[in-house]
Amino acid sequence: MAQSTAIRGCVPTVILAVFLLIQPSISIYCEEDDCYDLLGVSQTAxxxxxxxxxxxxxxxxxxxxxxxxxxxxxxxxxxxxxxILKDEATREQYDYAIAHPEEVFYNTARYYHAYYGHKTDTRAVLVGLLLVLSGFQYLNQWTRYNQALDMVKKTPAYKNKLKALELERTGGMTNKKKSNKQINKKVEEDLSKELELQIKGAERPSVWELIGIRFILLPYTLVKLLLWYGCWFWRYQVKQAPYSREDASYLTRRSLGVPSDSWRYIDESSKEDLIERRLWDKSNMESYREEMRKESKRRR
Structure with a gap:
C-alpha cells in the first residue's frame, strides 16, 4: 500500500519534468507564444x-x-x-517541433544549427583556404630559395665563376686596386643575375606550382593525362612503335625512381648511358642493380 502511494505521488512529478523538457523545444522559437497565433494565421497559411x-x-x-x-x-x-515562418526551412522545423514536442534534444539542436550554425558558402571557404595555403607555399619557396642562394654564393666555386665572368666582361683587364678586394656589391649583383643558378631542392618559385593554381587547372590536367595515356597505349601497345627519346627518358627515370627535378641535374652523357641500358626491362634493371652493388663494394 505504501509503495503504491509512493508511486502515485511520483507520477505528477514525472509529468511535470517531462512537460518542462518539452516546452523549451517549442518556446525557443517564439517563447511562450505560438508563432502562428502571433501573426493571426493558421498553420496551413x-x-x-x-x-x-x-x-x-x-x-x-x-x-x-x-x-x-x-x-x-x-x-x-x-x-x-x-x-521564423517566412523561411521554408525554419517553418518546417517549427512545425515538426509542434508535432513532435517529445523530441526535445533533436528540435533544440535543429534550431541552434539553423540560427547559429556556420552559414558561409562552402565554395568561398574553399577558395579562401586555397589562397591562404598558396600564399604560405609561395613565401616558403622564396625563403628556401634565397637561403640556398646565399649558401651557394659563399662557396669558392661560385666566387671563381663570378671572377671569370668579370674578366670576360672586362676583356681580361682587372682593376689592380680591387684585385685583392672583394668585388663591388653592385657589380656582384649584376654579374650574379647572368649566372643561372639552378639549386637542387630549392628551385626558383613558380606560380604554376602553387596549390591554388594546380587545383584550378585540375580538369585540364586530368584531360591532358587521359589523352597522354591514350596516345601512349596506341603508339607503344597497339602499333608497337619504338620509344622516342623523350619517352625512353621518362621510362628510365620512372624505373630508377628519380624525380623529374633531380633528373634535370644529371649530365647528358650519363642520361644517354642510362637510356641505352633500357632499364624499364626487368632483366636489364636487375643487371644494372647488380653492377651498382659490385661497384659499391669495390669502392669500399
Missing part, C-alpha cells in the same frame, strides 16, 4: 498570407506608429515570428 498578416501587424505596432511600450514588445514578437 501560405507564404503570401503570412507576409500580408505581418505587414498589417507591423504597421499597427511599429514604434514609429505606436509609442505604447506594450505595442513595441508585441512588434518585436511579431517580427521574430515572421522571421
Amino acid at each position: 501560405n507564404s503570401s498570407e503570412i507576409k500580408k498578416a505581418y505587414y498589417k501587424l507591423s504597421l499597427k505596432h511599429h514604434p514609429d506608429k505606436n509609442p505604447d511600450p506594450e505595442s513595441k514588445k508585441l512588434f518585436v514578437k511579431v517580427a521574430n515570428a515572421y522571421e
Whole structure:
C-alpha cells in the first residue's frame, strides 16, 4: 500500500519534468507564444498570407506608429515570428517541433544549427583556404630559395665563376686596386643575375606550382593525362612503335625512381648511358642493380 502511494505521488512529478523538457523545444522559437497565433494565421497559411498578416501587424505596432511600450514588445514578437515562418526551412522545423514536442534534444539542436550554425558558402571557404595555403607555399619557396642562394654564393666555386665572368666582361683587364678586394656589391649583383643558378631542392618559385593554381587547372590536367595515356597505349601497345627519346627518358627515370627535378641535374652523357641500358626491362634493371652493388663494394 505504501509503495503504491509512493508511486502515485511520483507520477505528477514525472509529468511535470517531462512537460518542462518539452516546452523549451517549442518556446525557443517564439517563447511562450505560438508563432502562428502571433501573426493571426493558421498553420496551413501560405507564404503570401503570412507576409500580408505581418505587414498589417507591423504597421499597427511599429514604434514609429505606436509609442505604447506594450505595442513595441508585441512588434518585436511579431517580427521574430515572421522571421521564423517566412523561411521554408525554419517553418518546417517549427512545425515538426509542434508535432513532435517529445523530441526535445533533436528540435533544440535543429534550431541552434539553423540560427547559429556556420552559414558561409562552402565554395568561398574553399577558395579562401586555397589562397591562404598558396600564399604560405609561395613565401616558403622564396625563403628556401634565397637561403640556398646565399649558401651557394659563399662557396669558392661560385666566387671563381663570378671572377671569370668579370674578366670576360672586362676583356681580361682587372682593376689592380680591387684585385685583392672583394668585388663591388653592385657589380656582384649584376654579374650574379647572368649566372643561372639552378639549386637542387630549392628551385626558383613558380606560380604554376602553387596549390591554388594546380587545383584550378585540375580538369585540364586530368584531360591532358587521359589523352597522354591514350596516345601512349596506341603508339607503344597497339602499333608497337619504338620509344622516342623523350619517352625512353621518362621510362628510365620512372624505373630508377628519380624525380623529374633531380633528373634535370644529371649530365647528358650519363642520361644517354642510362637510356641505352633500357632499364624499364626487368632483366636489364636487375643487371644494372647488380653492377651498382659490385661497384659499391669495390669502392669500399
